[in-house]
Amino acid sequence: MTPLERNLAAYGEYHQDRRNVATHLVGIPMIFLAVVVLLSRPVWDVGLPLTPAMLLALGAGLFYVRLDLRFGAVMALLLALCCGAGLELSARDTAIWLGWGAGLFLTGWVIQFIGHAFEGRKPAFLDDLRSLLVGPLFVVAELAFLLGLRREVQAAIRH
Template sequence: MKTLNDHLAQYAAYHRDPRNIQTHFVGVPMIMLAVVVLLSRPGWSVGGVPVSPAVLAALASCVFYARLDLRYAGAMALVLAAMLAAGHWLAGQSTALWLGAGLGLFAVGWVIQFVGHFYEGRKPAFVDDLMGLLIGPLFVIAELGFALGLRRSVQDAVHARSGPVRLRAGPQRG
């Protein structure tokens, strides 16, 4: 199994332009929330606890993240718990509101992602490896931590393999 640093470095190689990273701080959470919202129906109750495909997917994701790093898994669990609460609430609303919120967040989130990759001059990581869809949210959490001065050893390992973050002069054609 790949390590945390392996996954983050592979993903980071597609994200070295700071404008692209910045778009990910908006686009990735929007896409994550959209998926949680859309998977929050159908829902049922098990012992008074709401369960849905979103809850099952979030649990599976947290297990994967925990196998990589317990601190990042904890951060992802908190984010996913908040998104599950929002998704559960939206799933209880009208079909139009639930579906409109889910599809709207999904579409706008991807537009923002593709704008970032336009500046990057490189396709999104998931095009070459579908694991990028699961690593993207972890990358955002890691980058937020790096910006706050946390997990310097992880940041150094990722940058040693993917190169430093650098501003490009303009859109690159590859």
């Protein structure tokens, strides 16, 4: 197995119930965006705006690209879009920025824990913090599989 396949298979072990997977398809993107929004302040002007979220996105993007170039490119694009949204919201009134960030974060986690109630198993991140990065990749992979893409990865992780 490749490192991508090992990470997705390990994460998938905690997500066998289709209802749990469905909640993750909603909750994880909400949390993913929320973290970026919340880390979009402060904004440092270094010729271009720079935020803690952008620095985190750079590191996460490198993690994803090292696992798999194609999935990594999708994840990097999603990170860039989230950083753009975060930058836009960070320019708004504090209540708007914080309301969106905290609201998405809390709602996303509630949805996640509902999914794990269906699963009857604790979230993967309680055993391995790396799964906090693998979760968003899992969502992208599941969507790719639903579209009939990356069947070789799907076959390798579902043996």
